[in-house]
Amino acid sequence: MKNYSIAKSRRLRSTPYTSRIEKQGVTAYTVYNHMLLPAAFGSVENACEHLKKKVQVWDVAAERQVEISGKDSAKLVQLMTCRDLSKSKIGRCYYCPIIDDDGNLVNDPVILKLADDKWWISIADSDVIFFAKGLATGNKFNVKISEPNVDIIAVQGPKSFDLMKKIFGQEIIELKFFGFDYFNFKGVKHLIARSGWSKQGGFEIYVQNTQSGQELYDYLFQEGKEFDVKPGCPNLIERIESGLLSYGNDFDNNDNPFECGFEKYVNLDSEIVFLGKEKLKKIKLGGIKRKLMGIKIDLDKISITKSININDDKGNLIGELRSACYSPHFKKVIGIAMINEPYCKASITGKLEIDGNSFTVNVCDLPFI
Ligand code: THG
Numbered sequence: 269m270k271n272y273s274i275a276k277s278r279r280l281r282s283t284p285y286t287s288r289i290e291k292q293g294v295t296a297y298t299v300y301n302h303m304l305l306p307a308a309f310g311s312v313e314n315a316c317e318h319l320k321k322k323v324q325v326w327d328v329a330a331e332r333q334v335e336i337s338g339k340d341s342a343k344l345v346q347l348m349t350c351r352d353l354s355k356s357k358i359g360r361c362y363y364c365p366i367i368d369d370d371g372n373l374v375n376d377p378v379i380l381k382l383a384d385d386k387w388w389i390s391i392a393d394s395d396v397i398f399f400a401k402g403l404a405t406g407n408k409f410n411v412k413i414s415e416p417n418v419d420i421i422a423v424q425g426p427k428s429f430d431l432m433k434k435i436f437g438q439e440i441i442e443l444k445f446f447g448f449d450y451f452n453f454k455g456v457k458h459l460i461a462r463s464g465w466s467k468q469g470g471f472e473i474y475v476q477n478t479q480s481g482q483e484l485y486d487y488l489f490q491e492g493k494e495f496d497v498k499p500g501c502p503n504l505i506e507r508i509e510s511g512l513l514s515y516g517n518d519f520d521n522n523d524n525p526f527e528c529g530f531e532k533y534v535n536l537d538s539e540i541v542f543l544g545k546e547k548l549k550k551i552k553l554g555g556i557k558r559k560l561m562g563i564k565i566d567l568d569k570i571s572i573t574k575s576i577n578i579n580d581d582k583g584n585l586i587g588e589l590r591s592a593c594y595s596p597h598f599k600k601v602i603g604i605a606m607i608n609e610p611y612c613k614a615s616i617t618g619k620l621e622i623d624g625n626s627f628t629v630n631v632c633d634l635p636f637i
Pocket residue numbers: 331362363376377378390391392393420446463464465466472512513
């Protein structure tokens with residue numbers, strides 16, 4: 269497949285780390301929240317293997333923050349998510365489906381509670397800020413909504429603990445999963461969370477002081493030499509193997525949280541008020557008619573740029589493949605597909621066509637590992 273370069277402009281925002289990752293050999297970008305998000309530094313397979321063994325530093329500034337502060341901020345944040353945040357704690361992150369009035373997904377951010385009246389919504393690729401502003405205006409909420417200058421550096425991989433300990437000391441590795449705190453780097457405090465879009469362990473540094481963040485970015489590479497640190501980015505293979513879902517790829521505003529396996533983040537039994545609550549109760553009562561499932565195909569490569577239909581032998585539609593990659597671990601193609609009832613079973617097989625050739629698809633449960 270021919271590749272095309274990406275035309276940069278003000279609208280396609282750069283990050284404070286862009287010049288650095290370009291020197292370090294970024295080979296592909298994707299666009300995320302109207303911003304450059306690195307998608308590859310050479311081979312994605314080699315990067316996956318490295319991520320599973322060592323440590324990588326990622327420019328994930330495209331994970332933008334929507335800051336909501338003010339007297340009604342907790343009310344507004346709760347209105348947007350089906351996850352019960354009434355007992356949420358300052359210093360914790362929460363993975364929260366954002367739901368619209370139809371009970372469909374708007375985004376799947378990590379929400380950080382900075383104070384009782386200050387929250388960051390660390391968004392996936394959709395314009396949550398306008399959704400929040402619309403709701404605030406319509407409800408006459410007393411809130412301030414903005415996109416602050418926060419540019420996340422993720423440090424991911426098993427050796428991230430050694431590297432972060434070397435720079436920030438023992439306290440940083442005592443952070444609990446999805447906890448955050450403030451840590452000093454050469455006189456500047458940075459909010460650091462134990463989180464990140466890989467299942468290999470790691471941290472996310474929410475950089476507000478750009479200059480200090482850039483210094484820290486360079487320092488991570490200087491101090492990380494002994495751990496074989498490399499520049500990296502969210503890895504397609506690792507995230508599919510780990511079952512980390514991607515808004516816009518695996519699911520979007522036409523899907524509800526039950527179809528996407530988010531039921532553990534849907535709280536319908538408490539008194540909380542959120543958009544789409546009655547709709548979700550109805551959906552739960554009626555049961556879902558399709559679900560995200562894993563698939564496996566005996567193939568050694570695949571490239572997905574749109575959904576691909578999966579059919580049974582008689583030509584009936586089983587579902588659609590939405591993301592896929594070749595997995596060196598499974599030695600076949602694995603993917604994430606929206607599968608229709610009555611085919612949502614791990615034993616089901618189907619067919620899919622790529623470039624006029626037909627391949628057998630095996631449906632399986634998520635996550636793969
Ligand atoms: N970190 C931050 N912001 C983000 C992402 C991130 N914004 C965009 C995108 N990623 C949002 N999507 C996800 C999806 C999964 C997770 C985090 C963000 C995740 N899930 C864990 C899991 O599935 O095991 C934990 C979920 C839980 O609490 O149970 O980490 O990566 N800042």
